[in-house]
Amino acid sequence: MKGYCVLLMGIGMAGPSVTSSSQLLAPIQNGWVLDLLKRWDTQLSLGPKFQSATGVKILQVLLGKEGVVQIIPEVQEASQCLTFFEVEREGLKQSFRTLYLDLVETEQPLEFWDMLLNMKMSDSELWVVDFLMQRDMFLQRECVSDMNFLLGCIDLYGTKRGLLVCGYQLPFQEDDRTTTTRWSTTWTLPGSISHPHMDGYGDQAVIVHTFSVKLWLVWPPTLKNFKAMTRHQFKVTSVEMTLHLIDQLEGIEVLVLEGEKEVGFYHRPNMIHACLSFTESRHFGFYCHSVSQFEQSAVVLDMAVKWLKELDSRTTCHTEVEEEGDRMLGTIEKWKLVANKAKEKKEGSKGKGQGKGKGKGRVEKGRSVDIEDRILNKSSEWEAVMVGVKNYIATTFSK
Numbered sequence: 001m002k003g004y005c006v007l008l009m010g011i012g013m014a015g016p017s018v019t020s021s022s023q024l025l026a027p028i029q030n031g032w033v034l035d036l037l038k039r040w041d042t043q044l045s046l047g048p049k050f051q052s053a054t055g056v057k058i059l060q061v062l063l064g065k066e067g068v069v070q071i072i073p074e075v076q077e078a079s080q081c082l083t084f085f086e087v088e089r090e091g092l093k094q095s096f097r098t099l100y101l102d103l104v105e106t107e108q109p110l111e112f113w114d115m116l117l118n119m120k121m122s123d124s125e126l127w128v129v130d131f132l133m134q135r136d137m138f139l140q141r142e143c144v145s146d147m148n149f150l151l152g153c154i155d156l157y158g159t160k161r162g163l164l165v166c167g168y169q170l171p172f173q174e175d176d177r178t179t180t181t182r183w184s185t186t187w188t189l190p191g192s193i194s195h196p197h198m199d200g201y202g203d204q205a206v207i208v209h210t211f212s213v214k215l216w217l218v219w220p221p222t223l224k225n226f227k228a229m230t231r232h233q234f235k236v237t238s239v240e241m242t243l244h245l246i247d248q249l250e251g252i253e254v255l256v257l258e259g260e261k262e263v264g265f266y267h268r269p270n271m272i273h274a275c276l277s278f279t280e281s282r283h284f285g286f287y288c289h290s291v292s293q294f295e296q297s298a299v300v301l302d303m304a305v306k307w308l309k310e311l312d313s314r315t316t317c318h319t320e321v322e323e324e325g326d327r328m329l330g331t332i333e334k335w336k337l338v339a340n341k342a343k344e345k346k347e348g349s350k351g352k353g354q355g356k357g358k359g360k361g362r363v364e365k366g367r368s369v370d371i372e373d374r375i376l377n378k379s380s381e382w383e384a385v386m387v388g389v390k391n392y393i394a395t396t397f398s399k
Helices: 033-043 049-063 096-105 124-139 223-230 239-248 291-310 318-350 371-396
Strands: 004-008 011-015 024-027 069-071 082-085 112-114 151-157 178-180 184-188 193-197 204-219 253-259 263-267 272-277 281-290
Touching: 033 049, 033 204, 049 193, 049 239, 049 272, 096 151, 096 184, 112 124, 124 151, 178 318, 193 239, 204 291, 223 239, 223 291, 281 291, 281 318, 291 318, 291 371, 318 371
Parallel strands: 069 253
Antiparallel strands: 004 011, 004 024, 082 263, 112 151, 151 184, 178 281, 184 281, 193 272, 204 253, 204 263, 204 272, 204 281
16 A cells, blocks of 8 residues: 655654545655654754744655655766766865854855744844854754744855865866856754755856755756746745745755765756755855856856846836846856956967867857857847846836
């Protein structure tokens, strides 16, 4: 007889099909999620009650979700979204010591979020002590069930005595056809949940997981998925929204990372993802813009620019529309920088006899227009749309 996912004592359990209709949720499709439900319940038994219940709901929906692909780092070809690489470093592994030094020595603004409400905290520098106190409470297994906020440190930039002393190596050769952002760490506590979201517009992330039991839910940036995400773009995140998106988005993949083994991976530009931290969790990374990945990013930017152009600023907060436009313009500027660097290098090398023959990159092969010129042309096209949107907003909402 087929097992079913039922709600019992707050934990997903396998039970017979004779359970009452009020308890019955869905047939079990992914039995391996049962262990995750039990572990979540164990880890969060002393944690915030609201967050514990939220995680249970997400895991129970995942338990009954059809078509879930479980990703294993050693099996490269299984994922549409992730490409794994071997992590290399010259020094010691990232640790609490290096994280603490990053916290106290960074010259960049700190960014803390309330992981219960999924909201950025104001005056983030004031929350360092509270974050470390909450971490200590979890380590000491103190009851925090009445905790009304749960802090997470997002974009903690690496410093010379912190992350950078570890000597982590880039998984590729950086050259004039590539730019990268500064390395930063995401440091979250048990029970932290990030709801489905996309990082930027056409940005590829490079991630190194260093410590935790953490669940990643990921989806490819298809047109259907992009449209589903934009319908929730300016709304307050909630567990109901997350459950709806898990049901609606296509191509779901699940990655479970645990322990202290370092795992490195790229994710596709605008991969949709959500995370559940069963324990304290740490990963660092950066964004990369490379000529070889432009075509993937261009698909996303085309969708994003079209969406922004068609937004009705009269029914959507115009300041939020402007902010999204500025984010897109920031990405476009990065692509222009990459293209101009690559073009200067190519033109400089022609005088040395290196401009002839076949190009090495797969993207350039067979194109009548150099990829650098294509990037610049597309950037101008996107910028023209952005300027039109901003001018419309300025005219419509001018006093």
